[in-house]
Amino acid sequence: NAGVTQTPKFQVLKTGQSMTLQCAQDMNHEYMSWYRQDPGMGLRLIHYSVGAGITDQGEVPNGYNVSRSTTEDFPLRLLSAAPSQTSVYFCASSYSFGGETQYFGPGTRLLVL
């Protein structure tokens, strides 16, 4: 198993550009989520999905879209990048939710100029 993979590892964008952060898992996990990690603030949940075709907002969803067309993939889209979206983004997955190990990807470091 590759576990949770994320691409790219690092990205620089200009304000107003759009991009998609990719996340994939090969463990047949139903629950997937996206977090952003900012210095001194811990992780904050952006969006999550409890299965293919089902997504919902987390704590900080504004400026981000997600979709879950397959169990394996959960891409995160930045529609119009802003400097406030400079952060490290982590994707995570687990078989279900609550008391389950969440497996985290290695992260994508995003810089918006």
Next chain:
Amino acid sequence: GEDVEQSLFLSVREGDSSVINCTYTDSSSTYLYWYKQEPGAGLQLLTYIFSNMDMKQDQRLTVLLNKKDKHLSLRIADTQTGDSAIYFCAESIGYDMRFGAGTRLTVKP
């Protein structure tokens, strides 16, 4: 704002015990977690405790939960230099998870 609070830094000597503390605010939290993050890596689940438990022990790790005070602690016995990392406390409420800002543990030889 932060729903989960932790002190930012802790420094101990190798072989000593480390105690990392956390307070949370939502009494409806069902699970409480401790994660470890090493430099440049994602988060690794260390242990979790269900909200109706007071204590959970797993080898060198002991988790204590005081629901009345909404206080969670992680004790690492015989702390080693390899334990140096950032430790995050987190609570789950439904499908949402809220993390603290993390405690940077430094272990001195």
